[in-house]
Amino acid sequence: MLWVILFLIIAGFLAGLMQSVAGLASLVSYPALLIVGVPPVIANVTNTTALIFSGFGSLVSSSKELRGHWKKLSLFIVLSLIGSIGGSCLLLLLPSSSFEKVVPFFIFAAGILLLMSSRKKKIVGNDIGKSGNEVSSLQWIVSSICIIFVGGYTGYFGAAGGVLFLAILSAITDDEFHIVNAMKNVIGFASNLIATFIFIFKSHIAWHYVIPMGIGLLVGGYVGPIIVRHVNIHVLRILISFAAFGLAIYLMIKAF
Template sequence: MSFELIFLFLAGFFGGVVNSIAGGGSFITFPALIFVGIPPIMANATNTFASCAGYMSGTYAFRKELAAHKDELLLIIVISLLGGVFGAQLNAGFKKIATKHQHASAIGGVLLLILLLGVSIYGGFFNAGLGIIILSYLALAGHTNINAMNGLKLLVSAAVSLIAIALFIYNDVIVWYEGTVLLCGTLVGGYMAANISRQLPQKQVRGGVIVISVATTLYFFFATYLA
């Protein structure tokens, strides 16, 4: 087995772990694809394809927590799909160029849905950091159970990714071989991490979310201002 295959699988595994616990796994998987020579636009699309497996396996692991929110799942999925379409269309455009409360008022509820649409558009356009942004949205919407929030986060991420993947396939921007190896890693890592986090005290999981969020912020700071 070549170094490239092992490297991509491990990147996918750890990316899936990070995505299940908090979000930001794409800051592992996306650079890994760039490292093995995939052009940025195709790496972005391929990363969305590969990460989706981890989102889906993690969502399945959190199925009991999601059952408590079954009344809102359909609307969340529909909004996420719409946002994924718009975001992926933005990504396709770049390819052509290159070559807080659950019982909110009615107006507040509409604004939260618009915000979710915006989050989903971002996720369809660029997957990196999506999980952390969704967790922030869920906290604003009034959710407090971190395991349920992680399940909803993964569900939204999966919906956004699936619709974006369909458009990426249509525009032929997915690198299948490397993407499939990465996908296998995220599938395993996402499921394992979700199962483990369900057994941990919520305080520890929240601590993990904070650590990953701070690390992501520092990554952006150094990449933007000090690179």
């Protein structure tokens, strides 16, 4: 049992780093739960619950980046929560495997969008949701639908949901990458939190695995934003994009 605890702490730390930096925690945390014998459906629910710890660590560590952005971020959070509630309820009705053939294309598209995005260019205005900003109704509606959809995807399936949020936020804002990454972490945290509340009453969570993995996720989630502040953003953006491509290809092979 001791090796299981140590394994999950280490896996949680690596997953926390990947979540707070690239939004790819499930690439590590979900397989780790399967390795220790957790059934797939319960592993999916347990993984979502454990990711709350990473989100909390990132939130505390990113207070500097989030300063002055809470009004805009609050709108993003509300939109993502609307989707997350729907996605979490859908997961309880349909198996996540029913979505597996579509997921690789979402992740691949996120990688392309992230690779093409630039903080110097934006699809819609930086102050989406603020009054007085000349943003067309169509652009606002499309952006809102995208965030709701990714929130639903996060609550339903979850794999690389952070990358999808990162890609969308990079496209619709002109904020610095480390600020966009911090906002992505908070949105993901809120989505996972509301999904967990639903799972507590409607599903089964392997809490004895959540705790050790959560410890690692908390530390990794705290360290991740610090790393982002000191690395080459353009290189990091490219690495995250290609990691998304790799995950998309892997999931595509597995699905088809």
